Amino acid sequence: MIFTQRYFIELAYKGTAYHGWQKQPNAIAVQQVLEQALHTYFRKPIETLGCGRTDAGVHATQFFAHFDLEETLSEEQAIKFIKAINALLPYDMAIKQIIAVAAQAHARFDATLRAYQYHIHFNKDPFKTDNSWLIKDFLDVEAMNEAAKIILSYQDFGAFCKSNADNFTNICEVSQSQWEITPNGMVYHVKANRFLRNMVRAIVGTLVEVGKGKMAPANLHQIIQSQNRSAAGASVPACGLFLTEVAYPYIQKK
Known part of the structure; x- marks a missing residue:
């Protein structure tokens, strides 16, 4: 059995250049750009799930998404992760924090x-x-x-x-x-x-x-x-x- 640690990431983005949060086959979305940055950093595909779907052109000063890793990040690694991902992301998107959560935690369904x-x-x-x-x-x-x-x-x-x-x-x-x-x-x-x-x-x-x-x-x-x-x-x-x-x-x- 492979161990996985679930993480929430808090991010903010200006939505003007994007066709909403969710990946689209023929348009650039926030999720797509974020997953490309995660792929580059971890050197493997990373799938995210967001707290909801914002429409094209809508902004978010606070947004959460979760993903799983086959490793646990130390506090030092988490700080390094935030700096590195922000360097990979465009100017209109930023990661604020990464939080280790329980395996069953869900960015969309657990939001109150x-x-x-x-x-x-x-x-x-x-x-x-x-x-x-x-x-x-x-x-x-x-x-x-x-x-x-x-x-x-x-x-x-x-x-x-x-x-x-x-x-x-x-x-x-x-x-x-x-x-x-x-x-x-x-x-x-x-x-x-x-x-x-x-x-x-x-x-x-x-x-x-x-x-x-x-x-x-x-x-x-x-x-x-x-x-x-x-x-x-x-x-x-x-x-x-x-x-x-x-x-x-x-x-x-x-």
Whole structure:
């Protein structure tokens, strides 16, 4: 029987140049680039499994993936590993830490919480082009927060799920949903135990419709209850979306 040690790696990436996290046959993805670096370092193929799937152009300030090795890394080797992998990775991707975990630990299924932020700015800014969505219209933040609060009253979010998604359930336990005013814009904060595909971008698109006065905050009740994707607003651009936190019961939050 071959001994294997499972490791979690925490990484961050700017998603602009990538077709999401998951490997694709005809496009460059974050997972592919990471596995190429691991292959080069360990001189053998290394398969990773991520904590989720981010869409093309979506960023992550915190993302976890796991992989197995037929060896245990010492503390010194772990430090060397991080430095070496970061030297192999492109400028828009970075490893933060590597953690030895139990053999059955799972980056996707063991996550108990995920948090996203969506960034909007109102004045043209060349430094925010890839990291925020430019909106020139006035948005009623008070109405948007009134609508955002309604989301906390529901668990079935089929109305915000991408059509033909392969979800086994549309149930999500959302624990935060609110807008924050920033110096040149707004940030939407949302936390849940899990998210459906395209869910955050669809929610933001709907809340922006409220902010523009195209629908009343109370309309969120009918939209969510309909479980019909066409009843909700359009998905907003990927550039403003960040995965910011993934929590596990056995990894201490820094």
